[in-house]
Amino acid sequence: MNTKYKFSTSILALILLISSFTAQATTKSDPDPEKDKILIYVLKNILTRGHFVEKDINDNFSEHVFKSFIDGLDPNKRYFTQKDLKEFSKYKYEIDNQLLADDVSFYNLVYSHFSDKIKNAKSYYGALLAQPFDFKKKETIDIDFDKAKFAENENELINYWRKQLKLNTLSRVQEELKQQEEKVKKDKNFKNKSFRVLEKEARAEVLKNMDELYLRIEELEHEDWFSTFLNSVVGAFDPHTTYMAPRIKERFDQDMSGKLEGIGARLQKKGIYTHVFELVSGGPAWKQGELEAGDIILQVAQGDKEPLDIVGMRLDDAIKFIKGKKGTEVRLTVKKKLDGSTKIISIIRDVVQLEETFVKSSTVEKNGKKYGIIDLPRFYIDFQDKSYRDSAKDMEKEIERLKNEGVTGLIIDLRNNGGGSLKTAIEIAGLFIDKGPIVQVKYRGENPMVKNDIDPKIQWDGSVVVLVNELSASASEIFAAAMQDYRRAIIIGGNQTYGKGTVQNVLPINQFYPKYEKDLGYLKMTIQKFYRINGGSTQIEGVYSDIAIPSKYSYMKFGEKDLEGALIWDKVPQAKYLQTNSYINFSDVIYKSKERIAADPKFKLINEYAKWLKENQDDTSYSLNYKSFSKESETQEKEAKKFKTVFDYKSDLTFASPNYELPLLKKDTILADKRVAWHKNLSKDMYVSEALNVLSELKLKTPSEIVKN
Incomplete structure (x- = not known):
């Protein structure tokens, strides 16, 4: 839910305050330490002054960020051990002080360990999937990872991996056995594969899926991981307050407006290749008629410029080169699905409506x-x-x-x-009544304002x-x-x-720190609660x-009632309506x-x-x-x-x-x-x-x- 932001005196003062901030020098280990520190500095000030909930950055806050960030990186308990947590815990009640000092030491420590663990993961699952599992052994796995403890040591961690991979393999074997039974019913000459063969094929399929997963993980950049940390910080205020990196904001705008500028094709990554998954009905590619679902895009050229090879490129980056302003030309070198031939397809970009x-x-x-x-x-x-x-x-x-x-x-x-948009919700409600109040909205510490249909x-x-x-x-x-x-x-x-x-309102962070040239992204921040015209909130109750x-x-x-940190239900005086x-x-x-x-x-x-x-x-x-x-x-x-x-x-x-x-x-x-x-x-x-x-x-x-x- 978004609405225009109301700039109070405190927010205007905040802009002036942040404009005077100078980033401190940091270590070389961080790809962009200045940007990280600026983001921490700006976000904490926006949130403490502008968020609907007044919240102190204290030890409780610190504990929330500690748990949220570690869980965000390792929700399935695949990477960290109790030994790691013990090392991290020295910062458990210090993160608040670090944030106040624009210090990212906690993030750097956890991320450093996490990077090493990601590198180790391939050797873990590769070795485990190289040998048959013992399905005669009596053991269980509980997949409620929220309740599971982190492994005591490396050996127990590998055992966690083993059980998860074993469950994946067992599920596939079971499914294949069912399909074989169905095939035998239809065709008496069908030859069943042995359990041993099915188990081997299942492990190979799980290995392939894991390799594809870690290929995507390796494509993630520092910005992606730091965004996870920032969301642990801003999410401590409420579940709907989030940090959006620049490319995430692009997707948000696309979802909100239902349009984008480009060729009108949905793409997906398969291995190292970018595949056309679907054409958007009525879009430029659909109208041009040569690009088809299943085609593989090998190169992208802007107009008559030299083509760029996108094989092996992360999907987000490939999309950046394929998308573009209305009226511009993009030339795609494509491997056709039907006959495997290579073809250059020229498409003039346009506004694409997502029907x-x-x-x-x-x-x-x-x-x-x-x-x-x-x-x-x-x-x-x-x-x-x-x-x-x-x-x-x-x-x-x-x-x-x-x-x-x-x-x-x-x-x-x-x-x-x-x-989506609060404005359109009010206007649509107004299509069914004469005129009058539709909803009440309230900023922190202020009286509720009645939003009316005036038509x-x-x-x-x-x-x-x-x-x-x-x-x-x-x-x-x-x-x-x-x-x-x-x-x-x-x-x-x-x-x-x-x-x-x-x-929530979406705020461009650069407006609070205008002298910084790089795009700092956006903060989607909870600024108001809304209430029915009968006075009751829809928060929690719906x-x-x-x-x-x-x-x-x-x-x-x-629903909202099951989200950790959700704001409480309350009520305000009833609006005047008939x-x-x-x-x-x-x-x-x-x-x-x-x-x-x-x-x-x-x-x-x-x-x-x-x-x-x-x-x-x-x-x-x-x-x-x-x-x-x-x-x-x-x-x-x-x-x-x-x-x-x-x-x-x-x-x-x-x-x-x-x-x-x-x-x-x-x-x-x-x-x-x-x-x-x-x-x-x-x-x-x-x-x-x-x-x-x-x-x-x-x-x-x-x-x-x-x-x-």
Whole structure:
């Protein structure tokens, strides 16, 4: 959740203070010691003065950073031993003092040890995977690494490695044996491989995966590891405050705006090669027509300049050379997937719209009436280009198009929508009410401010159902809460939404230290909490659905309440607002839906499935003895069979694209295929079906009835 930053007197003073800082000399072991120290200096000052929570940098803070950084580098207990921790522990309660002195000694010590451990790792897993594992031995592994202790010594550490690699191998062997059984059923002449052969092949596959993993690890630079340390520091304030290195900020902007400038191809690294994974529908590469999924990019040239060999280059760096400004030419030397030939492909870069980011809609008929379902994946906006499309503009346009098609009710699907722009959330809520407060926001130590929809225009005055789940967060919760508080819509879905009731702003760190020429990156910092217009925070609590439907997440550890260091729930005075009271039968519809859900065997099965998933989540221990492992697997498979059809559902509803989209689908076959798949999924979505039941039953009051109430 992002909003404009309010520069208080203390922040302005901070800019002046930091501008006078001079970095101290540091050791040669650090690739850029001056930059590291400046980052520490600037970040601690921004956070202590501007973060929503006033927090002392003291011994408790130090202890948090100590644990967070070590866990961040070694979450699976593969590298450090108790001996290492003992050496690190001399700084356990000194990190706060080091940070105050702009000293990175703790980081340098831990990172130095970590670098050595990474080099040793290849010899560990290589030697362990060179020999067959003993699957007759009775032993277990617990993969809840949060609870596991660090190894006492090097021998115990190697044993940790052995168990993890053994589990990976055993899982693969088990899977191959199952596949062999299926093949024998289909083909009696199929020749089974022996356990010994399968075990050898499984170890080879695990080795290949480990080599690829460490190839990617070796590509990481000092900036990546130091970012892990910085995030341990800033994360001590709250889980949503993060440091973003420059290239991470690029990805953040891309996610927020749904656009980038480049060729419109998704790339992935396989070994030393950069492969084309997918073309973005409507993008420059898709329009040019020669580049295909599966092609390997060998060289990249800017216009008529000499080509650069990108074989062996880290993916992030390769992407930098392939991306570029709109209107510029890039020439790719490509090895074609189909025939292995080498070809030079010229593409003119352009703005690429990431279609899956944007609003899309479908229509459906039920009981002789037409309804619309609008999918909003996130509350997107381009902060740099205000004229570019955003979620509020697109929602207004989409509603107008659906009105023209005669829909009588709307479902707004916010499932899995993790949030985005506060501004667009307020504007979208305003499309459904006359005018009035939408949300309250509060800075540290200040009174809450009411954020209003000031536009009296109502874009949609018909029936509304909002579909949510446990992954609906932040801006999604603002919108859902406003619709619930105004009684403008029925909220249906998971028991409660995610529970992220904080607002972050992204600050360019260089603005606080303008004399430094290199890009220092960005701080995404929690500056506000937001509150419903009824006064309660959505922090931790989220939004409780008017109609709760069982889901696979129902009993899982999930959401803000399960995050370490999450800010607390609280409340502020209620804002002045009047409920719309749009419906004659609001409570009756909710009651009937709850009755349907309670009696529906499909939802009962989902509830049982959710409990089973929770049990499996809690059971983190596995046998490494083949017979015991097989028995455990068979038991689990037997239990899983009860839930094989848990989400099997087919309605008699037919979903279709709105009329305006039909000409686009004729031109764009990729987009057309995506819409066919989406409509098919909607027809098999029992949550959408129940939302349509609710929507079809809602009865609007006449204007005179609303006035009387």
